[in-house]
Amino acid sequence: MKGQEWYQADDVAKEYDDVRFGDGGRVIDRREKEAVLSAVGPVEGKRVLEVACGTGRFTTMLADQGADIVGLDISREMLEQGRRKVQESGLSDRVEFMRGDASRLPFPDDHFDSVVAMRFFHLMDEPAPFLRELRRVSKDQVFFDTFNRRSARVLYTWLLPMGSRLYSEDDVVSMLSAADLQLAGEAHDFVLPYGFYRNLPGWVARAFRAADETVGRTVPGDYVASVSYWDARVPGKPTDADGDTATDADDDTTTTDGATTADDEHADATPDTDAA
Amino acid sequence: MKESLLDIVCCPLDKEDLELDATEREDGEVIAGTLTCTECGEVYPIEDGIPNLLPPDMREEEEAAA
Numbered sequence: 001m002k003g004q005e006w007y008q009a010d011d012v013a014k015e016y017d018d019v020r021f022g023d024g025g026r027v028i029d030r031r032e033k034e035a036v037l038s039a040v041g042p043v044e045g046k047r048v049l050e051v052a053c054g055t056g057r058f059t060t061m062l063a064d065q066g067a068d069i070v071g072l073d074i075s076r077e078m079l080e081q082g083r084r085k086v087q088e089s090g091l092s093d094r095v096e097f098m099r100g101d102a103s104r105l106p107f108p109d110d111h112f113d114s115v116v117a118m119r120f121f122h123l124m125d126e127p128a129p130f131l132r133e134l135r136r137v138s139k140d141q142v143f144f145d146t147f148n149r150r151s152a153r154v155l156y157t158w159l160l161p162m163g164s165r166l167y168s169e170d171d172v173v174s175m176l177s178a179a180d181l182q183l184a185g186e187a188h189d190f191v192l193p194y195g196f197y198r199n200l201p202g203w204v205a206r207a208f209r210a211a212d213e214t215v216g217r218t219v220p221g222d223y224v225a226s227v228s229y230w231d232a233r234v235p236g237k238p239t240d241a242d243g244d245t246a247t248d249a250d251d252d253t254t255t256t257d258g259a260t261t262a263d264d265e266h267a268d269a270t271p272d273t274d275a276a
Numbered sequence: 277m278k279e280s281l282l283d284i285v286c287c288p289l290d291k292e293d294l295e296l297d298a299t300e301r302e303d304g305e306v307i308a309g310t311l312t313c314t315e316c317g318e319v320y321p322i323e324d325g326i327p328n329l330l331p332p333d334m335r336e337e338e339e340a341a342a
Contacts, residue, residue, distance in 0.1 A: 070284070074334070079326050092305075096281050099328040106288040106329040 013055070013077035025198045027209045028190075032145075033061055035187060036116060039143050039231045043067035046113040049137060051102045052120040056082030056095075062116075063091040070107075072100045103129050110139035117144040122164040131179040135234060142181060142232045146172060148188075148225060172230055181232040188225035189216055277306050277327050287313035287320075288331050294320070 036058050040048065044066035053059045053071030055078050063069050063086065073079050079097045086095045100106050102120070115138040121127050134142045146167040176183055192212050197205045216225060282296055292315035300308035302325075311320040311327055321328050328335065 074330065076323065076326065076328070080324060083325060096277055096284075097326050098277070098281075098285070099326060099330050100288060101331055101334055104288040104331050106285045106291075106294075108284075108286055108291060111284065 013075060013081055025194075025205075026202060027197050027205045028194050029057070031189060032118060033058065035145070035189075035229045036118065036143065037061070037065070039185065039229065040114045040116060040141065041065060043114070047111065048114045048116060049105075049107070049112045050116045050118070051105075051134065052117060052123070053082065053097070054078045054119075056085055056097065058116060058118055059095060059097075060085055060089060060091060063094045064089065066094075068094050069096075070112075071095065071097045072102070072105070073097075074099060074101065103133050105133055105137050107137045109136055112138050114138065114141040114143060117142070120144060121167065122147045124165060127165070127175055128178055131175050131181070135179045135181055135232075138234055140234055141184075142234070143230070144232075145227055145229050148228055167228075169228075172228070176230075176232055180235065182235050183230065184233045185231035187229045188227070189229070190226045192226065194226070277322060277325060278304060279306060281327070282311075285311070285327070285329065287316060287318060288329050289313070289318060290315050292316065298322075 037043075040046075040062065042065070043062050046067050048062055048067045048069040050056075050059045050062070050069065050071050051073075053073050054075070056071050059069050059071035059082065071079070071082055073082075076099060079099065083097050086092055086097075098106070102117070115134045117130075117134060121130070121144055124130055131142070131144075134144075147164055149166040149168045149171075173183070190212060192208065197208065200208065279296065279298075282294060285294055286292060287294060290313065292313055294311040295314055296306065296309060296311055298306045298309040300306070305325055306322055307325045309322045311322065311329070312318070313320075318332060320330075
C-alpha cells in the first residue's frame with residue numbers, strides 16, 4: 001500500500017515529528033492531543049492500546065498522564081524514535097512499543113480499557129476488519145479519527161505523497177454498526193486541512209486557526225470540517241456512566257470474559273441497520 | 277520490552293501464549309531474543325528492544341521489499 005511504504009521510509013521517520021508538527025503544525029498537534037485526552041481521559045491506571053502509534057506522539061502523552069500503554073505500529077523506524085523519546089522522558093515503565101498488524105493484534109479479547117487509532121483509518125482501503133479487531137481487544141472504548149470526504153481535504157489529499165481514504169458520516173456509522181460498536185460522542189474540526197497549517201509559521205497558523213474555530217462553530221462549519229473524532233463504545237460491557245469501572249479491572253484479566261461479552265452470534269446486535 | 281509484557285501479548289495468529297528466549301538484556305529490559313508461540317511454534321523476533329509481532333506473511337513481504 002502506498003501509505004504504508006511512505007510511512008516506513010527511514011528518512012521519513014527521522015524527520016516526521018519536526019516536519020509535521022513543528023511550527024504551524026503545532027496547532028494541529030495541540031488540538032489532536034486535546035481530542036484524545038478529552039475522550040480517553042482520565043487515563044490514570046487505565047490500560048490503553050494505540051495502534052498506528054508512529055513515533056508515539058499520543059502514546060507518550062497518555063503515559064505521561066498515567067496510562068499503562070502499548071504503542072503498536074508496523075514501522076520499526078517510527079517505533080525506534082518512539083522508544084528513544086519515552087526513555088528520554090523517563091516513561092519506560094509504563095510504555096511498551098511493538099510491531100504488529102492492526103487486523104491481527106497480538107492481544108487477548110477485551111484486554112484494554114481504551115483503544116486509540118489516530119490518523120489510521122485514512123490509510124485503510126478496507127477499514128471494517130480493522131475496526132472489528134480494535135473492538136475485539138477493547139472492553140470499553142475505541143477512539144479514532146477520520147478525514148472527511150466533504151471538505152477542502154478532497155483537494156489536498158490529491159496532492160499527498162501517501163494518499164488518503166476519505167470518509168462520510170454514513171461510512172463511519174455503518175462501519176461502527178458492522179463492528180458492533182455504539183457511537184458515544186463525535187467532534188468535527190478544522191475547516192482548513194492540516195497541510196495548510198503545516199506550512200505556515202506558528203504565529204500565522206494561530207491566526208488562521210482562530211478564524212477556523214470561528215467558522216467551525218457555525219453549522220455550515222461543521223458540515224465542511226475536514227477532521228472528525230469518533231468515540232465508540234463496546235455495548236454490553238461496562239460503560240463509564242459512573243466512571244469507576246477502570247480501576248477494578250486490573251485484579252483479574254478474565255473476570256468478565258464469557259459472561260458479559262456480546263459475542264453471542266449477534267443474536268441481538270443488529271438494531272441500527274436503518275440508522276444510516 | 278519488559279518481561280512483564282508476556283502477561284499481555286499472545287500469538288497474533290492463534291492468540292496462544294508466547295515463550296520468551298532472551299539473548300540480550302539491559303536495565304531490566306529484553307533487547308534481543310525471540311518469542312515463540314507455545315501452540316503453533318511461530319517465532320517472533322525481538323529487535324532493539326522492540327518485539328516484532330507482525331504475522332509471518334507481513335514480515336516476509338517486508339523482507340522481500342527491503
